[in-house]
Amino acid sequence: MKRMPVALLIMFLAATTQTFAQSNPFDMSPERPAVEPSIELPEGTDEGQPTSEPGADASSPAAVGGGPDGFRRYIIPFSALSLTGEVDERAWSMYLTPAQAQSAATLNFGYQNAIVIAPEASSLSVFVNGELVGEGPIKASGTAETRSYALPAGLLRAGSNDIRFRVQQHHRTDCTIESTYELWTEIAPETAFISFADAQSAAFASVDDIRAVGLxxxxxxxxxxxxxxxxxxxxxxxxxxxxxxxxxxGHMPAQRVILSEGLPELGKPGELTVIAGTVDEVSPLLPSLPDGAASGSVAAFVRDGETNAPVLVLSGPDWPAVQAAIEAIAEPMDRPSNVPRDVINTERWLLPETPVVAGNTRLRFSELGVETSEFTGRRFRSRFSVAVPSDFYADAYGEATILLDAAYTETVRPGSRIDIYVNGNIASTVPFDSATGGILRHLPINVTMRHFKPGPNLIELEAVLLTEQDKACAPGAPASTDPRFALFDTSELHMPNFARIGRRPNLAAMSGAAAPYRNSAGVIPLFIDRADADTLSAAATFLARLAVAGGQPIAVEMIASPLAAGTRNALFIGTLPELPKTVLTQVGIDPSRQMSWGSAQAVGRGADTQKAIDEWQTRLSGGAWRTQITALQDWVKQEFDISLSSLRILPQEQSDFVPPETATLLLAQGANPTDDATWTLVAAPSAKQLSDGVSALADIDQWREIAGHISTYEPATNAVKVVPVANFSFVQTRPASSGNYRLIIANWLSSNILFYAVLLVTLSVLLGLATSSMLSRLGRRP
Incomplete structure (x- = not known):
């Protein structure tokens, strides 16, 4: 009887604890953190040990713990991964060696989400090679949460492995279309990795394992x-x-090449050390050389004793033997430059691979990686990628067509629509006509090709759905589970024939498809101002990025003078003060700023101050009428898509470009002195800025922004600024044909509407005069 009060007290405390353990109330504090959330694994845990059971949360030591012999591979090929909207997913692949595929493995990641996401109606799913390995509610609005899923034996395979993150997100309180933009889940790359239990699987056995260099x-x-x-x-x-x-x-989205004469720190994730030199040169760097290095060419991996990291050794008794070892790495990547590509390999950051469309083609959505989907929310979004060749010239008149197979219910109200985006720009909008629902079979949606550019292009389809149920938005009502929209993978993208001709300058063609260097049959002249570590690293990184864009290595030869380039397409890489003035003049850079760009003395000089004062006086003196003209130009551009550049008959002169002090790297392109080849310049104020700037541009997110006549990189904002092409010349890239010339003329006249209008009036007058003359000769006279 004396134990009864104690038992009641324990029951009371348990009930009280359960009451306080309920979820936190809805909080209107700021959502997205100002900086990337720091998500750490629990202390006292090691990597490499699989979870005790699938779906175990990584907050438990058993989920991420492991022995000291394990190692990890980071899996997210982006600086940040954010899944937004009501439904979203990202898919890519990672390469595993045979040993890694056979090892026991665990997938770990940390995430954080918007506070407005309702966890009971939202989920985050992870798929590996098409199999669901983990799924759970999205409930990390307050603090970041880590999760870990043991991968079943036999799921991973040697070679490419597909990884897919998918979210379904529902708003807590709001049912408007605008509220769907508040939904986001972020996965921090430093927390997302696969832990392998077998440390020996970190070793590389052959040069094919270079593909597993990772991130x-x-x-x-x-x-x-x-x-x-x-x-x-x-x-x-x-x-x-x-x-x-x-x-x-490696074929990774952000690759950097660093040259040095001494060994760096080994064992860092996402890095591979390659030692290249003769036996006498590399012997001091290694405790022992691979067998056969003293007598012949060798390309083999050795293992560092302290870090267990693989080191690739390319050596031999002399440099020709080393060169032969280099060919063992590069030669299998060669392909004929005159053979067009069917696909562009984007699988390491975007699945599936991007098909190349060179003319009249129809592609089913199922071929583009778009699956049949049923949707219950308010804003559905799906994406796919297609590529166009480097000589694409249809940005002023061309239209692609999406033949849409879809369905929607009678609950979808008028005002709903389908929007098509190309590279983030709105390209078409189609409203839903019927208020009683229906099935759309190959509904044609014309998509302007104005926003297409050479290389891969991201096309997004968005369905905005309005319903009476969402308009009412009853508080506490459960999320609807009845589909209101469906997209079928039998939909098609039809790309028509378009004009094919190269343009000079055109940095977008270089960044998208390595043109014109990929298509050059001969060796590309390469000018480097000096052979120091930073400049060589910048040149190697730039050429590596160019090779990935073109899908093949680009053969180069070193030249000491621009005259040695002759009539060949050439590359010039170096610091601006050390580059020949001839190169600067040809690509449109102001030679007077050659020595002052990036120097502290160039900022705030008296001449610049006076120039700024004069510009302000001119601007203010004509401020009233300039404002009216600017407003008129903006209105005409918005309503009729007509700009002053399209109203010129003669081409606009390109003024010399003055590099801004906020930029630390510039890319410029122009013709050679004889106007029969392309010169591309990569320059920075200093060698260190050159190396860092090229490394930043090598990231696929920055690289795809390169376009126009000149592109500059500003590290403070991590942005690429583009100077458009004001005057260009055509470069023949394919055999002449009347059909292609007709398309070229159509696009050129669409870009120069004033010339088109004058030509049309002239032809009309000539037709009238000819008709009058004919009637006067053949008509009946009174």
Missing amino acids: DDRGHTQFNLVVPGMQQPSRAAGLMRLAQGLALR
Whole structure:
């Protein structure tokens, strides 16, 4: 009887604890953190040990713990991964060696979401090779949460493995279309990795395993080329080819190449160290050389004793033997430059691979990776990618067509619509006509090709659905489970025939498809101002990125003067003060700023101050009428898509470009002095800024922004600024044909509407005069 009060007290405390353990009330505090959330695994846990059971939360030691022999591979190929809207997913692939595929493995990641997401109606799912490995509610609005899922035996395979993150997100209180933009779930790259229990699987057995170089915790990949004799001019071309071969094998979205003469710190994730040199040069760097290095060419991996990291050794008794080892890496990546590509390999950051459309083609959505989907929410979004060749010239008149197979119920009200976006720009809008629902079979939606550019293009289809149920938005009502919209994978994208001709300058063609360097049959002249580590690293990184864009290595030869380029397409890389003035003049850079760009003395000089004062006086004196003209120009542009550039008969002169002080890197393109080849310049104020700037641009997110006549990179905002092409010349890229010329003329006249109007009036007058003359001769006279 004396134990009864104690039992009642325990029951009371348990009930009280359960009451306080309920979920936190709805909080209107700021949602998205100002900085990337720091998500850490619990202390006292190691990597490499699989979870005790599938779906175990990573907050428990058993979920992420492991022995000291395990290792991890980061899996997110982006600097940040944000899944937005009511439904969203991202898919890519990662390469595993046979040993890694056979090892026991665990997938770990941390995430945080918007506070307005209702966890009971929202979920985050992870798929590996098409199999669901983990799914759970989205409930990390207050603090970041980590999750871990043991991967079933036999799921991973040697080679490419598909990884897919998918979310379904529902708003707590709001049912408007605008509220869907408040839904987001972010996965921090430094928390997303696969833990392998077998430490021996970290080793590389053959050069094919270079594809498994992987990522660091920011989504970057780095190749460290250790070359004791790198400053010898005769070796530069071979090192550039090695960098391209490594990049094509790795094929990661953000790859950097660093050249040095000494060993870097080994064992870092997402890095591969390659030692290239003769036996005498590399012997001091290694405790022992691979067998056969003293007598012949060797390309083999050795393992560092302390970090267990693989190190690739390319060596031999002399440099020709080393060159042969380099060819073992690069030669398998070669392909004929005159053979067009059917697909562009984007699988490491976007699945499926992007098909190349060169003319009249119809592609089913199922071929583009779009699955049949049923949707119960308010804003449905799906995406796919297609590529156009480097000589694409249909941005002023061309239209693609989406033949849409879809269905919607009678609950969808008038005012609902389907929007099509191309590279983030709205390209078409189609309203739902019927108020009683229906099935759409191959509904044609014309999509302007104004926003297409050479290389991959991201096309997004968005269905905005309005219903009476969402208009009422009863508080506490459960999320609807009845589908109101369906998209079928039998839908098609029809790309018509379009004009095919190259343009000079056109940096977008270079960034999208490595033109014109990929299509050059001969060797590309490469000018480097000096053979120091930073400049060589910048050149190697740029050529590696160019090789990935073109899908093949680009053969280069070193030149010491622009005159040696002759009539060939050429590349010039270096610091602006060290580059020849001839190159600057040809690509449109103001030579007077050659020595002052980036220097502290160039900021705030008296001449610049006076120039700024004069500009302000001119601006203010004509402020009233200038404002009216500007407003009129904006209105005409918005309503009729007509700009002043399209109202010119003669081409606009391109003024010399003055690099801004906020930029640390510029890319410029122009014709050579004889106007029969393309010169591209990559320059920075200093060698260190050159290396860092090219490394930043090598990220696929920045690289795809390169376009126009000149592009500059500003590190403060991590942005690429583009100077459009004011005057260009055509470059023949395919055999002449009347059909292609007709399309070229159509696009040119659409870009120069004033010339078209004058030509139309002239032809009308000539037709009237001819008709009058004919009637006067043949008509009946009174």
